[in-house]
Amino acid sequence: MTVSSAPGKVYLFGEHAVVYGEPAVPCAVERRATVSVSARDDDHVRVRAEDLSLNGFTVEYSGSTGNHPDVDVPTPLVEAAMGYIDAAVAQARDAADAPDAGFDITVKSDIPLGAGLGSSAAVVVAGIDAATRELGVELSPREIADRAYRAEHEVQDGQASRADTFCSAMGGAVRVEGDDCRTIDAPPLPFVIGFDGGAGDTGALVSGVRALREEYDFAADTVSTIGDIVRRGEDLLADADPEEPSEALLSELGRFMNFNHGLLEALGVSSRSLDSMVWAAREAGAYGAKLTGAGGGGCIVALDPTPETQTALRFTPGCEDAFRAELATEGVRVEEPPASAASAESNVGDDQSPEGSA
Ligand SMILES: Nc1ncnc2c1ncn2[C@@H]1O[C@H](COP(=O)(O)OP(=O)(O)OP(=O)(O)O)[C@@H](O)[C@H]1O
Ligand SMILES: C[C@@](O)(CCO)CC(=O)[O-]
Known part of the structure; x- marks a missing residue:
């Protein structure tokens, strides 16, 4: 199992305008999404988003886009969440040149969803890092940022800047203007x-x-x-x-x-x-x-x-x-698998809910 985490962010300045080529300065903060990935023997992807809190309630689901969650949650919300994970998986498969790689994935996050702290970018960044490492490929934080941007861009129908994903991958304060992304001192x-x-x-x-x-x-x-x-x-x-x-x-x-x-x-x-x-x-x-x-x-x-x-x-x-x-000086990083990793992994495997291949 490989575990990676990536921070959320606040915008000191510049959200929305950054979508139209103006500069922005997001700053990573110490609230993280943690993604655990284990390679499978087949090409299936099974996802457990343990604390995916949507509109105040919690959903736990397994399987890929199109499968039904374990509790009654509107399908578009689940599909939205799965869209980010699927896009991260596609990027990892591409980076490792392993189109048939399958994974058991667990997502945990202490970043509130859709609340301006960059939860989706942190999940995608940590997910790509953990999945590529699990396949034996180590990408630099800049490469992770670039692939995470492509994933977000695809899920958000082309309406994403590089700001959230670059900030989450690199940590600290960053400056993004179009494709020009830099870390800055703050x-x-x-x-x-x-x-x-x-x-x-x-x-x-x-x-x-x-x-x-x-x-x-x-x-x-x-x-x-x-x-x-x-x-x-x-x-x-x-x-x-x-x-x-x-x-x-x-x-x-x-x-x-x-x-x-x-x-x-x-x-x-x-x-x-x-x-x-x-x-x-x-x-x-x-x-x-x-x-x-x-x-x-x-x-x-x-x-x-x-x-x-x-x-x-x-x-x-x-x-x-x-x-x-606090400003999170570290961006994406590898974490120690939790002591309970083995049992969490076997729980994912034991789950009776439908399984999908992405
Ligand atoms: N812990 C999680 N597990 C699974 N999916 C998540 C998780 N956290 C976020 N997501 C996905 O990210 C989506 C929220 O992303 P969105 O870009 O709308 O907001 P944000 O990144 O939190 O905020 P902002 O873009 O304003 O900074 C969720 O609807 C879900 O699809
Ligand atoms: C609103 C926006 O500028 C920031 C969302 O965190 C969109 C983006 O940059 O992708």
Whole structure:
């Protein structure tokens, strides 16, 4: 068995605009998806997504796309989840030149789904890493990032940037502009995350921004203004002490985050609960706050080295969870198989539910 994990991320700046070639700066955070992969003797793929929480309940399923889950969950939701795993499997088979490789796969994640923390990218990155290693092929984090991007691009009908997958594979702070992906230095930033318990539909939100941008010049200008904020923000990071963020740096980054949030709100991708959490953070003294990821619901990210924002968020109606998130300096990495690996593996094999070949 091979086990790999990969981190989720927050966007310091630039989500949505990055889809149209503007730069973005996502930062990996210490919330991880962990994927365990065992090669099989046949070409079947069996998946156990133990904590796949969809709309507040948990589904456990086995088999590939098209098979029925163990509990009553709308088929499109299960197919969406299977789409990412299937795409990761296809990339691993291709990388190892093993088109008939079969796998038992277990996915565990402490990244909320569809909430702006890059859960799908982390699952795909960790899945490709574990499956290729299981086949005896070791890809560099950049190669994993590239294949994970291709997988996401395919599942999301061409509406994905390289930002989430590159950030998850490489770790730390990164800068993505089109196909140009780089790691950048950033001091340890005091991120606080507020989560409204919900999720956004990434595809629909990206399509909404695309439509606005095509219809109105001022919406297109809004997208390019987000790019301007990102460029100014990265200048600040480039001049910063990488060991310790100064008060002046936090203050200006926070101001830019507030600006970025306002423009995302104008583009229609915020929500009442995201706005409430952003305002609660600002009123608690955070340097700045913005939604992160696709929006529509899910998470905000604030900058605050004190406990005030986290406390205020906990008392904010609409906020379900608030936590501090460290910058994850490591991207994709191999993990020790858990002591219970053998029994978990045999449980997968013993499962009576249908099995599919992908
Ligand atoms: N633990 C998991 N097990 C199986 N599938 C998962 C898991 N976590 C995420 N996924 C898949 O990823 C999808 C969410 O991806 P999506 O790109 O919509 O949101 P996100 O990556 O969490 O947020 P954002 O793109 O806004 O940062 C889920 O619907 C599911 O298909
Ligand atoms: C909304 C978006 O910019 C970020 C989603 O985490 C989409 C993407 O970059 O693929």
